[in-house]
Amino acid sequence: MNAAFDAAAIRARAEAAITVALEVGRETARFRRESDPGTLAVQSKGLQDFVTIADRRAEQAIRHGLISRFPDDTFMGEESGGQSEGAGTWVVDPIDGTTNYIRGFRHWGVSIAFVVGDKVEIGVVYDAAEDKVFHAVRGGGAFKDGLPIHAATTVDPANALIILGHSRKTSFDEYLALSKRLHERGMDYRRLGAAAIDLVRVAEGAADLCYERHLNAWDMLAGALIAEEAGAIVAMPPVSRLLAQGGPVIAHASGLAGEFAFILDIEGL
Template sequence: MSSKFDPVTLEARGAAAIEIARRVGREAARFRAEMGPRLNVENKGLQDFVTIADRNAEQTIYKELLSLFPHDTFVGEETGGKAGAAGAWIVDPIDGTTNYIRGFSHWGVSIAFCFEGRVELGVVYDAAKDSVVSAIRGRGAFREGVSLQAAATVDPTNAICVLGHSRKTSFDEHLVLLNRLHERGMDYRRMGAAAIDLVRVAEGASDLFYERHLNAWDMLAGALIASEAGAIVAMPKLTQLLSEGGPVVAYSPGLAPEFDFILEIGGLKSV
C-alpha cells in the first residue's frame, strides 16, 4: 500500500464496513421476509431487477460510510458515482437481487474499498449464513474472526465449480467451458451472486468461480477475500473494471493445471 495511506484508518474502515454490511444485510432479509411477494420490483433489463430494498440499502451504506470518512468517494450499483484519488468505496447493496426477490438465500451485501488502483478492503454479508466475511490486503480472510482457506483439492473429479454467465457475452463460449469441465469429471453450479460465489471459493466450498463479464461492484470485495484465502485470482485492472466491467476467475491453487486455461480465454493475469 502507498505510504500516503495510514493502515490504521484502513482498519477503521474495515470495522465500519463490517458493522454496516451486517446491519444492512439483516434489514434487507427482514424486509424480504415481511414483504414476500409484495416486493416492489423494477426491471432494469432482461433478468436485471432492482427493488426498494436495493435502493434503501445503498442509501444507508452511502450515508454512513461518507459520514465517517467524508473525503472518500463512492460508486454504487444503483446510484453510480465516480472513484476519486483519495480512495473509493465500491458497493453492491444486494448482489444477487433475482435470488433475493425469489427467496433464494444466495445473495449478499458487497463493500470494497480501493486506493491507488488496488482493492485494499473487502467485506461481504453472506445472507445464507447470516454472517460477514472480510479481508484486508495482506492480512488474510475471515468469517466473523475465523480464518478462511481455499480448498486443497487436487483431483479434478472431486472439484465443484461455480460459473456465472452474462448476457453481454457469448453463450457458445460458456457452453464450451461447461463441456470442458464435464469432460474432466468436474461438477458445476450456477448460483447467481458473484460476491457470494467468490466467498464460496475463499472458504473452500467450491474450487472455481468464473464469469466472463461482471461489473466492478459485483466482484471486487469477493475477489480480494478469495485471494487472501489463498485462491488464485485474476481480473482486469481496476480502472477498466470501473469503466466497463470485465471477467474474474478464482480457483483452488491445487487445481491450477486444470484452470490456468481460463486466464487465456479471459485475457487475464493473476493478481
C-alpha cells in the same frame, strides 16, 4: 499502500464496513421476510436484471454508514452510480443477487470494497444464507465472522466443485462449451446467481473455482480480495478498467491451476 491511508486508517474503514454490511444485510433480509413480494416494487433494468426498493434503501444506508464516518472518501454504487476519484473509493453492491432476493432464494449478499488507486484494500461481503460476514484487508488474510478461512486444497479434478456465472453480455454458446469441457474432466458445477457469494465460497473452500466472463466492479472486487487473501489464485483485469467497464474474474484453488490455465488464455489474463 497509498500514503494517504496508513494501517490504522484502513483498519478503521474495515471495521466500519463490517458493521455496516452486517446491519444493512440483516435489515434487508428482515425486509424481505416481512414484505409481501408485491411491495418490493420490482423494476426491470434489462433481461433478468432487476432493481427493488430494497436495493435502493440498502445502498442509501450503506452510503450514509460509510460516508458519515469518512466524509472525504468517494462512493460508487450499483444503483446510485458515482465515480472512483480522490484518495479512496467505496465500491458497493447493496444486494448482489437481486433476482435471488426477489424470489426468496437466499444466495445473495451485500458487497463492499474499498479501493485506493488501482488496488482493492478492503473487501467485505455479508452472506445472507448464513448471516455471516466475510472480510479481508490486503496482506492480512481472510476471515468469516472473525475466524480465518482458507481456499481448498483440492488437486484431483474429479473432486472439484465449480461455480460458473454467466452474463447476457457474453456468448451463451461459449458458456456451454466451457461447461462441457469441465464436465468431461469429471468436475461438478453450479450456477447460483450472486458473484460476491460465489467468490467467498472459493475463499472458504466450499468451491474450487468461480469464473464469470463479465461482471461489474461492484459485483466482484470485495469477493476477489477475500478469495485472494484466503490463498486462492485470482485473475482479473486492472481495477481501473473494471471500474470503467467491468470484465472477467477467475478465482480457484491453487492445486488445480493446471486445469484452469486455458481460461486465463481465453481472457488474456
